[in-house]
Amino acid sequence: ADGTHLFAIHKADSRLIVFDLTQTIPARVQEIMVGLEPITVRQRTGNELWVVNHLSDSISILDWVTGQITATLLVGDEPSDVVFAGNPQRAFVCVSQENLVRIYDPTDLTAPPVEVPLTQNDPWALAVSPDGQSVFVSALNSGNDTTVISAFDVDDAGGPPPPNPPMDPDLPQPPRVGLIVQDESGVWRDEVGGDWSAYAGYHLYDHDVIRLDAATGSILQSYSGVGTTLFGLAVHPVDGRLYVTNQEALNRTRFEPNLRARFVQNRISVIDPGTGTVVATHLNPHIDYDNPAGTPGERALSLSIPTAVAIASDGSAVYVAAFGSSKVAVLDQFGTVQHRIPVGDGPCGLALDEARDRLYVLRRIPGRIDMVDLTDDSVTSLGMGYDPTPPVIHTGRRVFYDGVNSSAHGDLSCASCHVFGDMDHLAWDLGDPQGQFVEGQSQAHAGFHPMKGPMMTQPLKGLADTAPFHWRGDRPALSDFNPAFVSLMGRDQELSPTEFSDLESFLFSLVYMPNPNRNLDGSLPNPPAGPNATNGHQLFLTGKLVDGGGDCVECHENPSGAKPLIIPFVLLPGDQDFTVPQLRNEYDKVGFDDTAPWTLRGVGYTHDGTEDDLDTFFDSRDFTFHDQQERDDVEAFLLAFDSGTHSGVGAQWTMDGTNEAAGIVRVQTLAAVADLGEIGLVAKGRDTSGDVRGWAYMGGAWQSDRASEPAWTLQDLLNLAGDGRDVTFTGVYAGWENRLGIDRDQDGYLDRDELDAGSDPGNPFSVPNPADAPEPTLTAGSMRLEPLWPNPAVRAARAAFDLPENAPVSVTAYDIAGRQVRSLENGATMPGGRHELSWDLTDDTGREVASGLYFVVVRSGDETRTRRLVVRR
Template structure:
């Protein structure tokens, strides 16, 4: 929901008014499809199960007094979109909040957050290791692990990593080593630019004209291209960190392309990585059909001479048979988590794509499968899909807990019988029906011909895999596309390599795809048959899928200031000057950047541009600019070490935005390095449509209530709420009672979650915290969601304290 001022928010979002103009309910729900990493863990004594309720931004606490009948004890508000949880003690729990960029430190005995650490963009997981003990946190978007003193909560060290998107963490049996898996590590593939690549082969459809020039996807170590690929790609997949010195010991390569799960065998210390391996070196959609990725567990011995052994989770599958109901009945797709039994002889793997968990032996061989959803065998129903994402094991009772991301439930599995004994809700789920009904279509691998791949095999959690794919079709047909502004276009089916685009924020961006060849998201339906080897969806199902995708939002750009202004300098340029250049200055007569990449419309006017104007081989749609900051890890200068193999533009051939802006098509800008530097800085800070204060949290206690830092944060958050960029909520203990509050931007006071209770000013809240009577956390949340998240959780008009 967007708004221009606070008044329009309240008028459009309120369902009911009570008392002195107090808002009591809103309908808005925003979600970001954040990737759960370790959403479930036990307390050290095994008496409680801790689960991240990502949908409701809470920590669910279950009693395990009867392990196979977990009982929900508490639902504790934490930061925005929690994805991982870990208990440091039986009372102190650290919760990783993906959108809030924070760690919520929770006291179970008090039932609230007692401290908040701001840890950097898109944190993913936390573990405790070393002597003295330290907390290790993966900061995925920054490619870092940050180390904290868990007692003082001070930052001890930041460890930069040579790998893309570190998420899952694990600790060696001795506690001396910490391991992190790079979720989007790539597979050493890169692009040969079109001007250096050989011509595409002749079409097999004789009626087609010759294919347009395009780039070529290659292995960066292919000796045939050593004169072009003069940079190195280490393809680091897992890193080992010395817990004592907090330094990188070594990297492990050639493990997998997308590495989502990581576990350590408890007796040998061998690493097991749940991963998919992309087959993007295979050219053309008909050749890839039904076999897009391999689903694997890779074993890594950790001795002085490590060995790396991938094990296929679907051994012997005949990918040429499509459709293949027999394969669907047993297929394991997109493994996301792995957990070992205490003996180390067996482990359990979550198959997110096919609603199964599998038991594997120490060699990685599948010895049992458990169906966790109602659509068993080859039966498929994405609307009832569970989506097993995270695992926790109560070894003493032989109980496996499976967190189902899509249904937001917990499946309880008996390891002795390899069967589900019950399924319970993780907690309250505020997700609207459109999300619940449509999410499964993104992830259900049974929609493919053999159960091995889904849309999310490439669009990881509705986002990127940081790869390019050549999904052209030599036997296809020309496609006519008409743009009402720029005319008719005829697009060749052999389109060449195209980098994976995010599915986040696509609402209002039609037509879609790099060439604008999809009038709407519904037009991707053909991929279920042509690429995945299954059948197209029924129109109602495809519409449900489209409706779901249209709800997924981009996260805030971390490069912007907290108040949504531009920094004075960034990446060697002045983004404020760059914004002025972008909006007003002409690089050719009558042409500005903003003329096509409209800043107010997400960075695109959605028109198709002729190849002659672009000075490229093909016509292209004006691309949006909102996630350029996520594509900045490709380096192709001679001797460089590059984490990624693809950068900017449709095929990823340009390593930097400066290289892009230096093209002759940009006229006077192309020869002006200062303008290019400023434009680069601005584009890397380009707004995503979600303000940076969304998710930002500050815990206020007697120790800091009177501090300048807290006052500054409150001033900023309240101003952002009045400007309509965020809503502001407060959760915690207020005057000795656990409460929720909502900052009303019209009255400028905090409304309380109890009918008849007096609203509070910030001065009153601050004084109460300073005296020790209150301990609470303030958090910016998406516009339109504040009343629900603050004081009326189920949006039914009855305030939370009166339920």
């Protein structure tokens, strides 16, 4: 890099943003669409950047000067990072869901990559040694050498240690439960030191960080004891020490009262790669854990969810982004906090500009960059362009991650265990010996005892239509988790109804990644031999595999596999009632083998993780398989269970004029899936005039980003490819094709039309006809109407507006001819503040409106605000 430009990822808008740093206030000079959920950008040469697209399973290789995508490399499931090392230079790509690194020759992308399997769970971050001879890989969900002894083994051994605090004598006999143990120098010990090695004949690799030879890709060394959840990784530029930001989970400790406000520590670990020595430093040594209530001063200093890390060129200062604390911590080279710099919400990326005494901080809530002047820690916030995220999602995301608001000491949040809204791949015993017993639904049900035993952290994705929640179904609604902010997080009171409503909105927006075990068209694999998911699906539906002649689907209903049913304990192994869980992430639980001497994970399937694989689960239940083939087939189906996100979402292909034969079937498959409404499909490239263009697939034809142009065909787009005019096709979520293809800011004006007219397609307040748009800057006391979302809308649209004071309001939808279509609010007086309304896209008679352009008008007093809405049927 020449130090004149900054490259930043705008995840929410699927774009790479380029800033010119030679200006007093850095200005955006390029905004290039890449793949879905871009999370990493690295510069290989002067003009060439590699952008890692986590959802698209790809890397976008582009020329940032021209803004052209030159190649799209399909690298595997959920890539997370890329670095360049070795001589000749090679590209090392971290493929998190496949637990491996793929090594590419960047000068010949057609050459097969070298694959390096890793004994890691979700390898995540990469770094290169100062001499360029080693590449280091850290694992996101690395674990902490814990596993669970089954309830039956614990019972055989005479039971768990006595509870502390003692059990309330008025409680009934507790159920038999498992016990979390931790490997201490080869011995499995419980929280009081009891030896359980006789019941666990395996050990965990715990390879938190692995060192690769940059020349050969071979594994040279591994480092353990670094942390449980590892986020950022950086190398000291002088002496080569590794700095790893991480969380350490204290899940061996039993019971919620003992874990209250202290279940995770936020740390940085420093590794000497030569000696293998690991020194972990607590980033919050100021916390007084003997005062469970905490103090405002304590919370103000705390650092939560340490993510990105950057190191000064002389190694004298280490910068750490605290995602859950809205701070950047400045550490010395030993990991001791020297001071803290307040920044905006959700800091997740760092770039040092030592020539200008600046630190650039990428923020996620919302997508912005904070420019820190390191001479006085002053902050200037830089916009990243259009952010399509609804405001309520930003607000809810803040509640989810914010340690200061969530916890007594300011260091914990929901995300401390539900990492990025997912699992931490650990079991926790959050029972309470002094808690209350809840009677069962009937005499056949055991009821809910407060000493419930170890339970796996569950993802918070795909929650719609999966109530009741938690393993036992003891939370009828998400709001029933609100007491945990007091009993577990240590707050003095629950979240307010507004805060929890915002949190719910965010959580219900989370979805799973596409299942990598399904075909691109969404179908199940149907191989001629071996495990067959297609046959497994049929057995799941009609195979009568449940003892007594029942079918799996009778409980595990489609589409999620969940059912609002609490099964009595008498029908299950063990002593507790359980609900029917969803099955959308079974593929993400593999890696535990309790028959091997060494295994990757210490937990697997069922509520406490003690079943190491699905075949073992089948053994422990009364299933009636006829042979091993049927077992293998059903297991294959469960590992390919529909995640709720179509396999075509994120899928890409770049046509360059030479690879049409290799990619045409892929593109045609995506178009066929889009015709079914399962996904959207867009294309990006340049036309024969050299203009940057976009297209959205609209059922057999392609709408360009110039409204006056006739529809394009696929062949028209293929004819463009070549001579530096590569065309990149991307499958997107259904309904996103307009925004990502032709109308980025959803203002009703197409992107190229805006560029031709001199307006900004990434700013809904900038349109070709300024008189037709809201003022970009509103005076104090003005009413504000936010962009409608989603836009285009298929089933419903939401309008959010702010009132400066109490006032009567009318909200009306009109068609393009100016005729009233629907009155959404008719003069009712509303209090000052933010309001949201939903339009179900029906008219005043209850009939669905047709596809087309509509206007939503909000009037209050003498003020009127208008937004455009595209409806697609």
